[in-house]
Amino acid sequence: MVLAHSLRDNGTKAKLVALFTPSTLQEATVNELRTVYDELVPVHSIANSTPANLWLMDRPDLITTFTKIELWRLTQYRHIVYIDCDVVAMRAPDELLSLEANFAAAPDVGWPDCFNSGVMALRPNLQDYYALKALAERGISFDGADQGLLNMHFKNWHRLSFTYNCTPSANYQYIPAYKHFQSTISLIHFIGAQKPWTLPRQVAPLESPYNQLLAHWWGIYDKHYRPPFVSLAAVMCLLRRCGQAPDQSRELAVLQADLLYFGMSGQSHIRFILQMSPPVFITKPLETAQPR
Numbered sequence: 658m659v660l661a662h663s664l665r666d667n668g669t670k671a672k673l674v675a676l677f678t679p680s681t682l683q684e685a686t687v688n689e690l691r692t693v694y695d696e697l698v699p700v701h702s703i704a705n706s707t708p709a710n711l712w713l714m715d716r717p718d719l720i721t722t723f724t725k726i727e728l729w730r731l732t733q734y735r736h737i738v739y740i741d742c743d744v745v746a747m748r749a750p751d752e753l754l755s756l757e758a759n760f761a762a763a764p765d766v767g768w769p770d771c772f773n774s775g776v777m778a779l780r781p782n783l784q785d786y787y788a789l790k791a792l793a794e795r796g797i798s799f800d801g802a803d804q805g806l807l808n809m810h811f812k813n814w815h816r817l818s819f820t821y822n823c824t825p826s827a828n829y830q831y832i833p834a835y836k837h838f839q840s841t842i843s844l845i846h847f848i849g850a851q852k853p854w855t856l857p858r859q860v861a862p863l864e865s866p867y868n869q870l871l872a873h874w875w876g877i878y879d880k881h882y883r884p885p886f887v888s889l890a891a892v893m894c895l896l897r898r899c900g901q902a903p904d905q906s907r908e909l910a911v912l913q914a915d916l917l918y919f920g921m922s923g924q925s926h927i928r929f930i931l932q933m934s935p936p937v938f939i940t941k942p943l944e945t946a947q948p949r
């Protein structure tokens with residue numbers, strides 16, 4: 658959602674399409690996607706049935722990333738600029754849609770002879786699709802995920818500038834280069850197991866490039882999804898009123914309070930506050946209190 662908003666806020670003229678796996682998403686989530694994407698394309702999830710190499714990276718969570726192969730089957734599109742959902746746009750990279758190359762990507766910061774598969778400009782075709790599918794079925798991928806597999810297939814890739822897939826969350830950072838090229842960055846990619854939505858809005862030190870980019874991601878989220886400011890006092894008031902409500906309504910009140918105060922990512926925060934200071938919740942309710 659943040660990715661789509663960041664592209665639109667930066668004036669993209671491209672049609673925005675989201676790939677999704679119906680088996681793993683709730684209908685409400687799919688409907689939410691519909692509000693920002695022009696088109697949704699359901700795809701089957703493709704798991705790696707021999708995932709041993711994933712453990713080399715300690716990333717068993719990447720087990721179904723072979724699903725990206727489905728991109729090459731979408732021959733209804735001539736060009737696709739694929740962008741991972743953990744990317745945020747600083748400007749719209751529309752020019753990538755008119756590249757001559759069959760396949761283009763930016764170097765991976767951990768091994769720059771390989772490309773990072775979080776941003777790819779490609780032309781769907783069944784030849785590549787079946788070749789990639791065959792590799793996937795045999796579990797051929799040096800890292801057990803899509804990136805290893807795709808790098809084994811596309812050996813002569815057209816190199817895109819790192820500004821199209823800048824990865825500030827990597828362990829190694831070349832800060833002087835970041836400062837030098839900062840104004841030309843198109844896409845920021847939050848690689849690794851930690852994602853902006855699992856991290857707080859503000860992380861110290863605030864001036865570090867990574868933490869500023871994290872705050873930028875949250876800025877877009879808040880601009881589009883955080884309701885107008887609600888004070889913590891108002892939230893606590895709401896919780897107090899539900900103090901003696903039946904369990905189910907209490908649960909609802911906690912979620913409602915989370916949503917009001919923290920936005921969608923804050924669900925654990927209110928729960929944490931309640932665990933730390935249960936009196937807030939046990940306070941004798943007003944006689945007239947109605948569960949909300």
Ligand SMILES: [Mn+2]
Pocket residue numbers: 741742743775846847848
């Ligand atoms: Mn990614």
